[in-house]
Amino acid sequence: MQSAPEPHRGGHGLGPHVVGRRVVVRRLVPGETGPSGGPAMTDVLGTCLRWSNGECVVQPEDGPAVVIPLSLVVAGKPVPPRTSPRLRVSPRECQLRALALWPDIVTEPLGDWLLRDSATSTARRANSVMAFGPAGVPDAYERVVAHYERPVANVLPDSPEDALFRDHGWVTEGHEADTVFMMASSSRVVRGLPSGLTAATIEPAGPGLVRAVVDDVAVGFAAYADEWVGFRGLEVAPTQRGLGLALAVMAALAEWGAEQGATTAYLQVLGDNVAARRLYEPMGFAPHHSYRYLTPG
Structure with missing residues (x-):
């Protein structure tokens, strides 16, 4: 004989199908009153470990697993996985770390831009200005042109810096795809x-x-x-x-x-x-x- 479906409050999109997924669950807090005078509620964010026997078990990123009686579930839904910490690093920091690939590179700040030069490498990453974000100093464009015999600008696509150089007639080198x-x-x-x-x-x-x-x-x-x-x-x-x-x-x-x-x-x-x-x-x-x-x- 099939077991009866697990009871739960309607309209929240949770159920046995969310086991193993990241979820947010809003639950009633018995015996407590909320700021408006009604029942107190709290949210639990984490991975659903179990949805059975009248309970939902959620494992937050920190601390012990939380057991929630299904009768106390008010709302909830699956949420996207948390972005990996490495993917939350800014493009600028990534590019600065990647300078390790050219040990002889010489860098010179130009406000928040970075002039990069190498005596041994012809790679563009080692011989260009990294213009990620506003330079924050006057005449930054003119100083880039004066610094390089063959100027190359490293920019984020469709950024204000991309537009700045394009307004001066610059084009994508070789009309190639973005890196x-x-x-x-x-x-x-x-x-x-x-x-x-x-x-x-x-x-x-x-x-x-x-x-x-x-x-x-x-x-x-x-x-x-x-x-x-x-x-x-x-x-x-x-x-x-x-x-x-x-x-x-x-x-x-x-x-x-x-x-x-x-x-x-x-x-x-x-x-x-x-x-x-x-x-x-x-x-x-x-x-x-x-x-x-x-x-x-």
Whole structure:
């Protein structure tokens, strides 16, 4: 014989189907009076562990689980999972942390903008102004133009800074897609890599920077700083692609980062690079923000 359905107050969208999901539950507090003179109520936010035997059990992020008799449930609903702490980091902080990938980079503040120069790298990230948010100083645009022989601006899409440079005739460099800054849990990256890959050799490449190589046909770089590990420069010889060498390089770099104590991993890839994103997404990498490079038209 089927058991009777669990009793609950109508109109709140809760039930056995929310077990395992994040929910908010409003409940009556017996014996207490609310500010308006009516019954007192309180909200519980957390993961629903159980909905049975006339009870709803909710596990908040902190503290013990809360057992709520269904007769006291007034309202409630499933809510989206809480955003990972790493995804709550600002784009500006992400970009500042990613400077570790260029150990020789020289930076100079321009108000809240940042002038970046490298004597050894031609990468745009190492030779451009990071203009995320207002500069907060006069003549910032003119000073950028004067600073660089070949000016490049790193901006967030459709931001006031994007509009500022475009108003001066700047255009997207190469008319390419925006770059996507992707992040993941470092341990998730390691778990997401298959076993049995070709072994890659780790070599020092600068302060806090290493490279992984496979027989001079595949290479990639990683840098560690403050519990973050970043990856760049993953390349495989055209004749050797499709053999799992990119995964072998990533495996070696990710394991190296985990050994250093990294909890967060990041990399940057062009948004229209479908092959690269297919490589990285199974490792847990998810988009954090996009940015673009502008140059004088």
